[in-house]
Amino acid sequence: MTPAARLSAAIEVLDQYLSGTAAEKALTNWARRSRFAGSKDRAAVRDIVFDCLRKRGSYARLGLTGRGLVICHAAAKNTSVEEVSNLFSGEGHAPSLLVAEEKAALFPASPTESVEAVYNMPEWLGEELKTSVGADAEAIASGLTERAATFLRVNLSRGSLQNAIDLLAKDGVTAIPHDLAKTALEVVENPRKVAASTAYMSGLVELQDAASQSLCEGLPAANRMLDYCAGGGGKVLAYGDGNKAALFAHDAKPQRLRDLGPRAKRAGLKVQVLTTDACKTSAPFDLVLCDVPCSGSGAWRRSPEGKWALTHDAFADLLLVQQEILREAAPLVAPDGVLAFATCSVFKRENEDQIAKFCDKNDGWHCSYERRYSPLEGGDGFYIAYLTRPEPS
Numbered sequence: 297m298t299p300a301a302r303l304s305a306a307i308e309v310l311d312q313y314l315s316g317t318a319a320e321k322a323l324t325n326w327a328r329r330s331r332f333a334g335s336k337d338r339a340a341v342r343d344i345v346f347d348c349l350r351k352r353g354s355y356a357r358l359g360l361t362g363r364g365l366v367i368c369h370a371a372a373k374n375t376s377v378e379e380v381s382n383l384f385s386g387e388g389h390a391p392s393l394l395v396a397e398e399k400a401a402l403f404p405a406s407p408t409e410s411v412e413a414v415y416n417m418p419e420w421l422g423e424e425l426k427t428s429v430g431a432d433a434e435a436i437a438s439g440l441t442e443r444a445a446t447f448l449r450v451n452l453s454r455g456s457l458q459n460a461i462d463l464l465a466k467d468g469v470t471a472i473p474h475d476l477a478k479t480a481l482e483v484v485e486n487p488r489k490v491a492a493s494t495a496y497m498s499g500l501v502e503l504q505d506a507a508s509q510s511l512c513e514g515l516p517a518a519n520r521m522l523d524y525c526a527g528g529g530g531k532v533l534a535y536g537d538g539n540k541a542a543l544f545a546h547d548a549k550p551q552r553l554r555d556l557g558p559r560a561k562r563a564g565l566k567v568q569v570l571t572t573d574a575c576k577t578s579a580p581f582d583l584v585l586c587d588v589p590c591s592g593s594g595a596w597r598r599s600p601e602g603k604w605a606l607t608h609d610a611f612a613d614l615l616l617v618q619q620e621i622l623r624e625a626a627p628l629v630a631p632d633g634v635l636a637f638a639t640c641s642v643f644k645r646e647n648e649d650q651i652a653k654f655c656d657k658n659d660g661w662h663c664s665y666e667r668r669y670s671p672l673e674g675g676d677g678f679y680i681a682y683l684t685r686p687e688p689s
């Protein structure tokens with residue numbers, strides 16, 4: 297496909313997304329209809345679509361349509377009206393010719409200053425971000441419009457960072473250590489080759505964000521660790537690589553745990569899956585991690601659809617669920633144990649405010665540690681807090 301034909305395809309996909317289809321589904325639908333498209337074309341169309349989702353607020357200056365977004369994307373990637381006009385030539389599979397109004401919007405003299413355009417998120421979330429991170433808000437919002445780096449976690453029980461770097465290189469993947477975690481590698485060349493690489497297939501490396509790795513690395517040592525919201529199990533597996541603890545995993549939606557078995561096997565770890573009732577009968581645990589459902593705002597580079605889909609009601613529901621999970625998990629913690637609360641959110645209302653509310657309502661618990669990971673550190677935005685009960689004196 298020509299670069300112009302890829303733009304036409306992205307317009308088609310974005311129009312389907314804007315009429316209510318999830319972006320991934322719209323991309324799959326397009327790929328099914330377009331058997332002529334090779335893997336490089338599919339990847340290129342995906343990149344255009346995701347860039348438009350990340351920057352939807354500023355790209356919407358020609359209206360919220362697939363064509364409007366893609367025209368602004370093309371303007372951002374080129375430097376002159378002529379270059380963009382050449383792509384929108386109307387010839388072959390290229391999108392139709394630009395009209396005067398579209399040409400005028402390519403390189404506006406004074407860009408729109410609305411919160412939605414500057415922060416590339418709905419206005420209320422831009423305000424939420426300002427309240428949460430103050431002076432860093434604009435830089436964080438801008439960072440969240442960039443494509444996320446690909447990070448790998450090296451399973452240190454399987455080999456060293458250097459072993460992983462060397463083995464990845466044999467499959468054409470270039471990776472370098474990243475400061476956020478001692479297990480973290482950043483893939484700087486050929487991230488799409490990771491999944492088929494020997495290092496990945498053999499369990500030497502796992503895909504995991506660097507801040508997520510750092511958060512797991514910092515968790516206190518325990519004899520019995522329960523990952524209460526385990527999902528795919530990324531955190532319990534990371535914890536298990538560096539600790540000798542007996543590992544347990546739970547999720548309110550057991551189907552979310554389906555990948556955990558094969559992943560644990562690949563990593564050479566044993567993780568016992570518990571139902572909600574079995575968590576109670578197997579308690580106490582000296583470390584319970586609650587990686588709660590959240591807005592995902594720290595990971596909007598990866599999942600930009602989330603910022604446009606989040607509603608006030610859904611956000612309010614998340615705040616309630618987060619408190620409910622802490623209430624459920626607290627009795628599972630041994631008297632001198634740690635209840636760890638984590639989100640991949642940059643919003644204070646999901647982080648510090650939740651911890652303050654829990655400690656306020658639950659006598660004896662206090663926050664003994666907390667750390668914010670800013671997306672400006674390179675990884676996703678995360679928050680972690682440890683809740684403990686001091687020994688009665």
Ligand SMILES: C[S@@+](CC[C@H](N)C(=O)[O-])C[C@H]1O[C@@H](n2cnc3c(N)ncnc32)[C@H](O)[C@@H]1O
Nearest residue numbers: 525526527528529530531547548549587588589
């Ligand atoms: C942020 S995800 C966890 C991601 C996972 N820890 C990882 O590292 O891949 C949150 C998980 O919490 C689960 N969840 C939602 N409500 C819950 C509840 N009341 N109790 C336990 N888990 C819950 C969801 O099903 C979801 O899998």
